[in-house]
Amino acid sequence: MKRIIRNIAAILVGMTFVLGYSSCDVDLLDTTPSSSISSANVWESPILARAAVMGVYNELYEKFSKNCTGQTLGIPYDAFSSVMDIDMNWKNSCFVISGSCTPSTSAVSTHYKFYYTIIYRANDVINNIDNVPEMDDEEKAKLKAECKFLRAWAYFYLNVLWKGVPIYTENVPNSEATKARSSESEVWNLIISDLTDCINEVNLPNKYAKGNSDYGRITKGAAYALRGQVYQFLEDYTKALADFEAIEPMGYSLYSPSDGEKGNDDFFQLFKPANEQCDEMIFSIQCVETTDMGNPRGINYGNRCTGGSAWNNYLPNPAFVEMFECADGSDFNWEKYCQGWDSMNPTERVVFFLRDGLESGNGHWGTTDATSDYKSLYDNMVAYGADMTKYLDQGNEERIRKAYEDRDPRLMQSIITPYSTYEGNQSGIGNHTWTLRWPYILDAGEPYDIRTDTNSKFYYLWRKYVTENDECTTRWVYSEDIILCRYAEILLRRAECLNELGRTDEAIIYVNMIRKRAGHVLLNDPTYPATSVKGQEDMRQRIRKEFYVELGGEDSMFFNELRWGTWYDRKFKDNSSNQVGALNSNGLMQIWGETTYKHLSVGEHIKVWPIPAKEREMNPNLTQNAGWQD
Template identity: 80%
Template sequence: MKKLFRKIAIIGTLSGMLFGLGGCAGDLLDTSPSYSFSSSNVWTSPILARAAVMGVYNELYEKFSKNYDSPSIGIPFDAWSSVMDIDMNWKNNCFVISGSCTPSNGNVGNHYKYYYTIVYRANDVINNIDNVPEMEDNEKARLKAECKFLRAWAYYHLNVLWRGVPIYTENVESSEATKARSSEAEVWEQVLSDLTDCINEPNLPGKYAQGNSSYGRITKGAAYAFRGYAYQFMGDYAKALVDFEAIEGLGYSLYSPSNGVKGNRDFFQLFKPANEQCDEMIFSIQCVETSGMGNPRGINYGNRCTGGSAWNNYLPNPAFVEMYECADGSEFDWEKYCPGWHSMTPLARVAFFLRDGLQSGKGEWGTTEATSNYQALYNNMVSYGADMSKYLDQGNEARIRQAYEDRDPRLMQSIITPYSTYDGNQAGVGNHTWTLRWPYILDAGEPYDIRTDTNSKFYYLWRKYVTENDECTTRWVYSEDIILCRYAEILLRRAECLNELGRTSEAVAFVNKVRQRVGHVLLNDQAYPATVVSGQEDMRQRIRKEFYVELGGEDSMFFNELRWGTWYDRKFKDHSSGQVGELNTNGLMQIWGETTYKHLSVGEQIKIWPIPAKEREMNSNLTQNPGWQD
């Protein structure tokens, strides 16, 4: 299994020689790879030609799997969305939310260069592979189709972020890369053209079976998905729907071995290595337990009790967590579980999240000095501002835990919530079960609290993508694949298309397929009034919420928020009404709504990124996007 990306690891040095993985010095549009072999030699050898194709695939890994040592490129897209925020220590790595986005910002240029590197490498294959001798025509056609997909994938992202960029489908030298920007519509047409060629290529399979040596390569399933994405971004819901419907006929389906039995853990198990090649996966980056080839999200989404000692760089936003419905389909409201919540300040609400026994000294910490230490913690919370009249010395933990247990099952299968347990692995302790408690006391012995990088703060932590026990005992080598597209998202996109086309009643069935998998109450269940859909706009908001709770943390939501036109508002604006109990949704927050830092915006022009200043210096034909000054 995973032979494709083992091949990438094996030929990493070779593709580095072929394509100059470090890039050309001072050149953002990386069109001049430093060949150790001449171009003519590359395309006279099937082995070297296949290595060139692997060099295009390798760039996917550079973006999604190396975010621990390349934060300018590797920050998860969903950290830019309203789903999650970046830990205080890392936030300055993200120009999008730190107020540092300018045309001359190096990270803006790095992203531009990254996507054009894929474009150039793909062009080199597309325009030369037909010349390779001793290679079967069907293999040439398949490899060309794979590279057309990867070129389309790059242009898709360039167009979403910059809304019109130069189109290069030919091989050009750096000095010749002087095209003007094509319009947004023209770039979409290029994306559609490449993906249509993939779909029409008979040598490109619809799907690879689990364990196939080619698993991880591009398929018709991925091409249909991303062509549908493009149509949807363009607002052509009818054409998008046709593409999404075609995927079902290729053999993809939801992973649901328990068939939706209430209380099942199918959603949680979906993100485990054992199921990474199940029929739900349409496009994923394969990771292996090899240094430099692992999935770092198991570490960066984790905590200090993960994989020896991991990090919690990316933290679920409390407003996102509050989107998960109650078990009866009604909207979550803290007042139901914590009376007085809406009239309290965030600091006062801390009382609801405190561990049992602080007042009596009868908590989990079973040491001789426990009573005095608990009393000290109690006094600290009083000084902090907690309204201790709301505190239950015995039962505080059970009360707050109920607020999470009485919810859509995907919540606790995606997020480590207060007073839930986590089976981790920690240096010096090994496999053990820890609990997320507040205030933190001790993790290396009783009471085995989850330790984080931020023990003086109390945040939600990810469970999705995070390793358990000894699944990952060496950091950065977790084998779980990084999912870029799965069938559940296609079902939700089908629902969205149907609803936008006025076929709301049909859309309900596709949302219900996703909800049924986790055993959550279905829409339009007459026994639960909150589930009854009242019309197209109501269904539109329900579908969008379903996207969040199903796909949060998987790098889909940033692009969906841009597509819906909701991103800037959700990320940067404070939606509180000014009343005491309202939650500020802008910035990294502790669970009760206390802000650690606010996101900083340079202005609404950031909805469309600036063309890098250095690119415009090298190419005078490039015009700048509105609102940006070089």
């Protein structure tokens, strides 16, 4: 599939016919053929018809691979969630948190256009591929099913973000694209119908095995997974559960070669190119080492010691990091590791994160005696407001490391935490081991601190999806596939449905499967009292926390927060466990809770995005969502 996509991309350069854009925008989405190959000609050739199908898939790269930070469509959806925040240099590229979103905001139109482009391309295939000569009926049926999935996928996101949109199942001229918005329920029904057709299509396989030339194409497993999510949004947990259960016998399973042994790194290895086609993967974007077709998260999630020199555009939020349990299954509490934390303000807490040797002046970097420099750093921290009465000159680093090492193993496999190491690659140095320390001193020689785009601040950094050593040395061409759905997520959704149906004991089984893979303590382990589940509501919160620690950074949590009705409060209100001395914990925060910038909201109506003003100008039948004024 990767090879096919790369080759088809070259073909698509000369095929601007039906692979054009949605009929909903006259200026931006002109569907008039501009090459010698007309739409009708496409369906006279099996080769061109197959390329048209690949054109639907190819559009996914516009969102997940082609764009980087600064190009709005490429912002990971989890940057909209409470999981992570955008670096100060790029925050204005995110209209959701800028406090200035209007129906005329170009980013809103960009997202709207993206999904309708997929719909337009899929419609063309669905309505025309039966006419292709010299193509087997079985292949036609399979390709049509794939495009019905992709159309359903696009309508799914439109419906979640805009709550009811115009339904087009056949492409019409721009002048006739004047349908009113269908209701949210009507859109859900179309999505369910399309996905049901996929599931019922005998020519669509349940899954593809690793190495299959069609790996990456749509499967029944993906269709069941998406339809189950629709039923979850509808709170029809019985039907959702049935769909998630149907995936089990298809051959999907958790990647777990170590079988849950304590101290294993299976979770970390899951996100490596070597395992991108393991049986856990249900739907993923096939990335290759080619410009605009690589995985940009290795760069945007990385740091200046990544892949030659990457950017830490997206930074894990401290409140998210605090959700990872202690090793005994208890909730994390800073006071357990840093006594006095609860009564201190954030700047005073800086003391707990300082490197050793500042008070005595021990240590050096480069070839010079650094005694005066270390003392200067000490004085700077005093001036900053750190409570240096709690500083341990030769034990500060060890104390703070315990706060992270004594946790759910997925924490340090997902996040580069203070005083943990990272195997990177930096121009001029090559492969090396760097350490996240504060304050930063030097990365090009001893002590080899991790350098970032934000050296004057101290943030958590991503480890998940970030390349190591020389896995990637050319920007934007990291070959690790972008995961859109994996089996662990299905197990969590299955657990959630069971719990909502009052079958809490059964739900525990599926959560424990995931915790075991990670090497974490299991729920209801009598050795660890904190793991005892105390009824349905307690389990509901445990399942939600499990979603965060398992899937954070994978573009799932924004939509889960919307579904749970928790997104607005988690994104725009104070959520960190900074206790008494907390500053505004809404926004990008340094590790100790000091706010760099706050998220700004235009109001609670941002929960549902505005219909783009330009779309309403072209189609007067489009009504606007509540709270938005054109």
